[in-house]
Amino acid sequence: MPLSETGDLLRVEGLTVRFGAVPAIEDVSFALRPGETLAIVGESSSGKSVTALALMRLLDPRACSVSGRALLRGPDGRETDLLALPERAMADLRGRALGMIFQEPMTSLNPVHTVGRQISESLIRHERLSPRAAAARAVDLLAEVGIPEPARRASAFPHQLSGGMRQRATIAIALACRPRILIADEPTTALDVTIQAQILDLLHRLQQETGMAVVFITHNLGVVAEIADRVVVMYAGQVVEDAPVAALLEHPAMPYTAGLMRSVPRLDAALHTGRRLLAIPGNVPDPRQRPAGCTFHPRCGHARPDPCLRARPALEWAAPDHRVRCARWQEIAA
């Protein structure tokens, strides 16, 4: 179905990334609506970041093979498959239609260029601003992301800013050309909790102001509850659940999602009931040797030899906007 009929801004279908013979992500699909915040949640090495990098086409084509489709609806309503674009055309979209911010503010800015220059670069590249106009706009952008004394900070080098300030600067870079989609790969993971909250507020405010859609990658369900409209849960390179945030948090259909929620620390529970955290036993399987059947069955309390070990479950519709990859979700829910 064309995007114009579903109203989606971006639709990812069957996205698979293989490093040699090893699949990092398999058959990932999800849709993003204009202005929506989609959270992609999962443990380390569940394939969240690879998904984001594949969408931005920032993976080294010599190291991996990417297949599937990622359809983006343009301002004129036309569909473009990001994965099929020539590199030059993709570079035109990067930083303009698609902005990205990364996990490590300490290393994601170039140490030898001023912050201002690193912002103006994309303005000069995409909006054909003169260096002088771009530099002035960069100062505005720094003010917009809440950096005090923006004119002075623009001529500062990254090492002269704190972690939180640097992450604000990377947000200013990503948003310089007003992208329609912002991909944020764990933007708050490396920051202090108080700074985390500030950055989340900032992203929320900027989203309200610009109407952009956000793909927010995180392993933190607390953050998800705060910002997401829709959640995609990934496990071992696959989407295992995809639902609106309220439905997912109230009635998780996949045992893995339920397990993730039980392992979120809660102050009130710890204080009043003395209940300890329930961790999901075991680890995410190595991509080179994922278990047969359901990839989650070795860690799942609901796993039965039949059907969980027999075959990889399909992603089923549990409700009109709720998908789940579990062979026993109906029995478990009952």
Added chain:
Amino acid sequence: MTRFVLHRIGQSLLLLLLVSMIGFALLHLAPGGPLAQFALTPGMSQEAMQRIAHQMGLDQPLPAQYWQWLRRLLVGDWGRSYRDSQPVLWVIGSHLGATLELMASSTLLAMILGTGVGVLGAIRRYSLADYAAMVGAMVALSIPTFWFGLVMIYVFSVRLAWLPAGNIATAGDGSLLDYARHLIQPCVVLALVTVATWSRYMRASMLEVINQDYVRTARAKGLRQLQVLVHHSLRNALLPMITVAGVQLPILLSGALVTETVFTWPGMGRLFLDSLGYRDYPVVMGLLIFSAILVLAGNLIADLLYVVADPRIRLT
């Protein structure tokens, strides 16, 4: 910053003192000596020899001789050549230009080639070109400079007769073209080792940079590949190369010594070998001190350049 520079200059002076002591001692330990040439003169008597030795101050104990030499040096008197009685500084000065021209041109050539080869090896890692560069660098480092120079002369001067075999200019022809034709071979020979070393360092430095997060950020901005390469990779990868250039300076100087001799290039290197042959101690010592100053100054300049180029480094 000023403190750093003063500190470094102080260190350099100490080092110079040490270099001069070792140089002086080694020179006088070597068999022969400036008197050897007079010994061959027919009819030279033992008394005459001793008189000459006394005049030249060679009959005094070594430490006294060194002290004499150092005291004069400190007041700017570098002594006079035994060969033609010209002041040592004047002799060095008259050979300095040729050496600097040779070193500068070959360094420029080496850096351009070495940077290109190194960057290519990094971005096309493990490609045929990368392996070719690796083997080429190994061969270049293994070939003795004098031998490579002789092969060049044999091929381009003797067989093909394209280029002059030596010297800096054809007598009576002062044109720039003539000079350039003379420069080509020694320049290439001297550049060979530097290209090899520089390209290997450059490749390693570049490999380290291109996997950095900030390069990915630059690509995520949609910058063109060339822009990412030049502004966000090469710019960073060149920083450590400043130090490499400083360290390369002594290698370049000793390379110039051999190259100038092979191509009879009238520079400091050839002057050094000639003076050594004549046991012209004042000139040899002068050259030793002069090149030591050149190397130390070069390294200090490299360190200061690093501060200018890398905003993260602030000297205290």
